[in-house]
Amino acid sequence: MSTVEAPLYPIAVLIDELKNDDIQLRLNSIRRLSTIARALGEERTRSELIPFLSENNDDDDEVLLAMAEELGVFIPYVGGVEHAHVLLTPLETLCTVEETCVRDKAVESLCKIGSQMRENDLIERFTPLVKRLAAGEWFTARVSACGLFHIAYPSAPETLKTELRSIYGQLCQDDMPMVRRSAASNLWKFAGTVESAHLKADIMQMFEDLTQDDQDTVRLLAVEGCAALGKLLEPQDCAARILPVIVNFSQDKSWRVRYMVANQLYELCEAVGPEPIRTDLLPAYVRLLRDNEAEVRIAAAGKVTKFCQILSPELAIQHILPCVKELSLDSSQHVRAALASVVMGMAPVLGKDATIEQLLPIFLSLLKDEFPDVRLNIISKLDQVNQVIGIDLLSQSLLPAIVELAEDRHWRVRLAIIEYIPLLANQLGVGFFDDKLGGLCMQWLQDKVYSIRDAAANNLKRLAEEFGPDWAMQHIIPQVLEIANDSHYLHRMTLLRAISLLGPVMGSEITCSKLLPVVVNASKDRVPNIKFNVAKVLQSLISVVDQSVVEKTIRPCLVELSEDPDVDVRYFAVQGLQSIDQWSVNTRPESFFLIHLASQTSSRRDSPINCPTTPLALQALISTLLPISLFPMDLDMDYEDDGFYAEIRRQILLLTAEDDDDYQETETNNSPPTRGAANLCRLRHASYFSWCAGEKTNSAPTWLSNLWRNDNSNRTGTGVFIPHINNSRRWRRPSRMRKRKNTQATTKQS
């Protein structure tokens, strides 16, 4: 492995950063803990790194969380399973911190390690740890202990097993409700490892205690474990011990407990036989469906289909269906919405006759519901009904519902129905769609809300995919292209968006003959926003059309735009021209040699860290990678070559490890103009000001195009273009960079 031979300098930096005052640096360092450990070697990791981490437990939660996670996979770095126990110490302290997610992660990691440890170590090291935590002074330790018993128990000798069971019993009766909650939610895990004799005696006793707890929250979690516990028991035991509890819970005073039962009931049905279902669980479920608390009905209604799948169709029709009818007229809209989202699934269970006779009226009444979510939920699951009875019976009432949703006052509702249009089109067929829905799809393109227009454009693309280019040519393209003459520039912009999406679907020929002329035409628009969007669309079409068309039509158009008075238009035009060049370079095989060369040159530098030109080298390297990752399909070279990738990865690692300040300078100086929605994410003070100055002297575009020409003329083939590099760099380490940047920006301003 090349990393072993890599200079130790970055490792020293990482170790140093473990102690840095900046939390972000500490966090980065912790995330690379495995790298550090590999560099230190197994022995020094055990004797130095792990003790250091054990004491480092007062850090920010984020760091502790990362540490707890990393330590879970640390066994290979401390010398394998025989040394796994050294990891217990840092994790034990993490089990007692006050932040719940850190504790949970530490417990999870401890379980991972414990499950790999040798039996001997488990008895000698792991079990004492569990006992220590269970006797902890602070409840946080006891909470964590509950999650570890199922690892410690199986390998323990008989006397220890008895002790562990009694400790768990004490935890179930702890003073702190938090501990009892943890004991309740981990009980089924522990129960899974306990021998069946003790299961029936000890564990069931604990379970019964927990189900009678004063605290509602403890009982809630006890319910959650019911189903899992039931599956461990024999069916007859389950019916005898768990069933009464569940039936009791289904009539609990607390609606929260009943809510949990409603959610869990069908799982429990799998544990008990069919007979108890009919005699006990079905009545309980029906009661829950008619509960007077809406929340409980919501939970119960959401499980209607799953419950029906367990029952025989007769029972379902006899007992459940009347409740479903009531629920469809429920006073709470949320109950109706929950029902609507699953009720379609009942159709396959009940069969065709019952569906037409009983369910259809329910569907129809829900389709006319005044609450849009209910209608949407029905429409989203249309396919399930279609399989059983066909769409025809529904289509009569479907259409008004769709039209009404399509014109709903709330744009989110409109957005939701647009999402379902392809599904509807699929189910309803081309003919129906043409008649009724085609107009709607066009109407949305001119909606007042951007998200709707955007979704509408996307919808057209999906429809074109669904029905094929020929259909689209006939039904979509003409109407879409008409928008080009719209007086509103936002509508014309939507057109461009639609074209960029439709282009790849329609194929090269239609794009060249129909779409491209419209785009080129739009490049003469008087609104700059249209023009730079043209540049963006053209850029996206490069990959769709032939090389010749690119050279003949797209390039001249972009060149023209690159001389536009508006800076944003120029920026995107130059970007478009850039990608034309990259495209043509990358489709030629000899370019790979150049890429190799670039990586070789940067790797030959003696010490990249001290080299002032490193940022540029890095930029070059990354920009060689960009086209590779963008167009992997067109390459005939073997990119699975591990050595090649490993080398590049190492280069990047080395380069990113170098000093930030050098980089900072290069970056701010070379920053491209940033304005406009597309660039918003890169908007920063420092570069923004430099750009403003640039605009006055009109130097920015010249500088940009010079940069491009230079790269082009000397043909290094790497296509260095700063914006890409900035992007990727920022993406790698976002928050850290942002932090630095802000401070720099303020100093510059002052």
Next chain:
Amino acid sequence: MNPTTRQPLQWKFSQVFGERSSDDEIQDADRISTVEFDKSGDYVAVGDRGGRIVIFETKDGKNTADQHYSRNQLEQLDYVSLNQPEYRYKTEFQSHEPEFDYLKSLEIEEKINKLKWCTSLSGSLFILSTNDKTIKLWKAQDVGIYVDKLLHCYALHHGVVNENSFGLWSQVKDRKVKKAREIDSPHQLLSSENTLLSERSFINEHGTPSFANGSHVESGANSIFPSQEPRSKIANYEDTAYARCRRVYAHAHDFNINSISNNSDGETFISADDLRINLWNLEVSNQSFNIIDMKPSNMEELTEVITSAEFHPIHCNLLAYSSSRGFIRLVDMRQSALCDYSARIFQDEECHGSRSFLTEIVASITDIKFPVDGRHILSRDYMNLKLWDMHMDSSPVATFKIHEHLRPKLCDFYNNDTIFDKFECCLSGDGLHFATGSYSNLLRIFFHGGGSDEGATIEASKDPNSIKNRKPLPRARRSSLSNLTRGFYKQGHESTSVDEYSLNSSSKLQHLAWHPCTYLIACASGNSLFFYHA
């Protein structure tokens, strides 16, 4: 001290923080807006109008398990009166800052409306604090305790000190100590500006050579961690705590939050504003559930607002809230998710005999409290302190008249808004004694079974001219308890006329809290915090 004797307690001055001389103007930001003891009574937290929280701790050591035990023993042995807890400054931090809500063009004050202690875990203190809109969870951690703990852990885990790891470790230690220093200095700055910790009270505590106290701290530290080299260096920082904001529960209230209350399950809490009550999970700050909504669809139909809300101390499902119409509603959260209608109403039917505009205003309940056992509810309205039995919703079991003598003046008080003053109330840990505040910095204390006239009245000041009712307390025998309890007790003027009560309506004692285990009351007047014990 024996609770079975139905006698008023004999109250003595114990301590004061932030005492002012009479000619000092009190800065509004320094006025205390809430006082709260933690569950063990080892800590007391104070919030002020400037958004700051100050924590005091008992002088006699930290809340270790041993100490609890010994205190319980002492209580049984009736020694408590000899061993009243005394408090010292621990830490202070800025909890809320003034904000501006741009959407509603509304200024949001930084004033701390309520404080609640949460279950402390792993040695740090957790406090919920709220201003009008935003609730925050604060963690105050003892740097000293932490470093000691670290050492302790270290000693435990590494009987043999490895040189290499020790190197790493000592670097960490340096970092921590540096942190402690950094934190230390801003505190000094803050406290010098803060009149709550006016020079005198601070210096008196630490500056006067008090051998007993000083040596106690040292010996305490020594006994816990016997002879470990690095510890002694760090022991100097023992008193430094720093606070970190752990969670912010925001954007859930349209109206001003008046109370927060923790549930007995240790997982949830409620926050109540004028018209709504929301339920939160302590761990989830981006989601809350509305459980009570009194907002009418038409705001002109508004007849009452929520004035205070509290969870039952034992039953996790019971919640009581009081309204401006004088009702206390008890809600069972098990019955339904929205608790608007499932209320049991406690209302004093007598009060609704003769109605007038003013009687309706003074009927408004300003505070309710549950005793530890949860059998009763104590409520305070403008005129009275009332004790309700949970099993009797038609009338209170006891009514203590506080402001009856002001009845003729209500009209004037209405004109200058004094009638809207909100007084808090509190109960002793055994539930047998009740206290509330009044004007002229008066603290009124009653006991179960005694009438309105049988309570004790204390003027909150270092030099309390305690006003006696018919039963004068025996003369105080000591002029000074110690150099630390700089109070002395004098017998008050026998002839207290009604007028004297009400004269000073600008100095009112609104916020107070009772120590959970002993007869010790902390009450706030202006910027000063007074402790009285019996």
